[in-house]
Amino acid sequence: MQSAAELARGVLGTVRRALYPPACVACGTLTDSEFALCGTCWREAGFLAGALVCDACGTPLPGQDDGPVHCDDCLRRPRPWTRGRAALPYRGTGRALVLALKHSDRTDLAKPLGAWLAAAARPLVLPGQALVPVPLHWTRLARRRHNQAQLLAREAGRHLGLPVLPDALVRTRSTKSLGHGGREARAKSLEGAIAPHPRRGAALAGRPVLLVDDVMTSGATLAAAAQASLAAGATGVRVIVLARALLEP
Structure with a gap:
C-alpha cells in the first residue's frame, strides 16, 4: 500500500505533467518522457558510443571500432593527457544543446547532458579518480x-560515483574567445592561463584526474588544464567532453 507521501508525490507528478508535458530538450517537440530527445533530434545527434574514435581526443574516424587508434592530429601533436572521449559531435543537435546550456540559461539541460557525458566517460574511469571541470x-x-563544465561534472559524477573537485583549478587571467582563432593562436592564448588553486589544488596530488568540458575544438583549453593538473601532482589525466568539434587539418 502506498504511503500518503508517495500518493501525494504521484498526484503532484500527474498534475505537473498535465501542465508541463515532457518535451524534447533540443527542439521542444512533445515526447513520451522527460529530459529526452524526439526521434528527429536523436537521429541528428549522432551519439559516438560504439563508433570508432581517436583514443586520445574522441574525434570520430572511418571504420569499425576494433581497438585503440589515434587520429593523425594526435599522432603529430601528442596530447598532455592519455585518453579522451566525447558523447556527441559538435554539430546539429549537439551544437544546439551546448549553446543552450552555455548561453541561454538552460541549466536544466545539465541533467540529461550529464548522464550522456557519464555514459561516454565510463571507459575512462580509474580507481581513485576525481572529476575536475575546466574553470x-x-x-x-x-x-x-x-x-557549464561544472554543471556537467556534478551530474556526471553522480552517475559515475566519482567525487567532483570544482575548485581544484583556476583561470589566472581572462582570455578572448577561442572559437575563431587558429590552432597556434589558441595554444598561445592559453599559456599560463590555468593553474592549480593555491589551496584546493593540493587535492589533485597522487590521484588520476578526469577533466570535464563542454566542447573540445583544438584541445588547447584542455591541454592547459591537463598541464596544470599534472603540475599539481595528478598521477595522470584523461578528458571527457560533451561534444567534439571537427577541425580542418
Missing part, C-alpha cells in the same frame, strides 16, 4: 552566472 575566469563566470 572559467571570474569575470566570465559573473556574466554567465554558471560554469
Whole structure:
C-alpha cells in the first residue's frame, strides 16, 4: 500500500505533467518522457558510443571500432593527457544543446547532458579518480552566472560515483574567445592561463584526474588544464567532453 507521501508525490507528478508535458530538450517537440530527445533530434545527434574514435581526443574516424587508434592530429601533436572521449559531435543537435546550456540559461539541460557525458566517460574511469571541470575566469563566470563544465561534472559524477573537485583549478587571467582563432593562436592564448588553486589544488596530488568540458575544438583549453593538473601532482589525466568539434587539418 502506498504511503500518503508517495500518493501525494504521484498526484503532484500527474498534475505537473498535465501542465508541463515532457518535451524534447533540443527542439521542444512533445515526447513520451522527460529530459529526452524526439526521434528527429536523436537521429541528428549522432551519439559516438560504439563508433570508432581517436583514443586520445574522441574525434570520430572511418571504420569499425576494433581497438585503440589515434587520429593523425594526435599522432603529430601528442596530447598532455592519455585518453579522451566525447558523447556527441559538435554539430546539429549537439551544437544546439551546448549553446543552450552555455548561453541561454538552460541549466536544466545539465541533467540529461550529464548522464550522456557519464555514459561516454565510463571507459575512462580509474580507481581513485576525481572529476575536475575546466574553470572559467571570474569575470566570465559573473556574466554567465554558471560554469557549464561544472554543471556537467556534478551530474556526471553522480552517475559515475566519482567525487567532483570544482575548485581544484583556476583561470589566472581572462582570455578572448577561442572559437575563431587558429590552432597556434589558441595554444598561445592559453599559456599560463590555468593553474592549480593555491589551496584546493593540493587535492589533485597522487590521484588520476578526469577533466570535464563542454566542447573540445583544438584541445588547447584542455591541454592547459591537463598541464596544470599534472603540475599539481595528478598521477595522470584523461578528458571527457560533451561534444567534439571537427577541425580542418
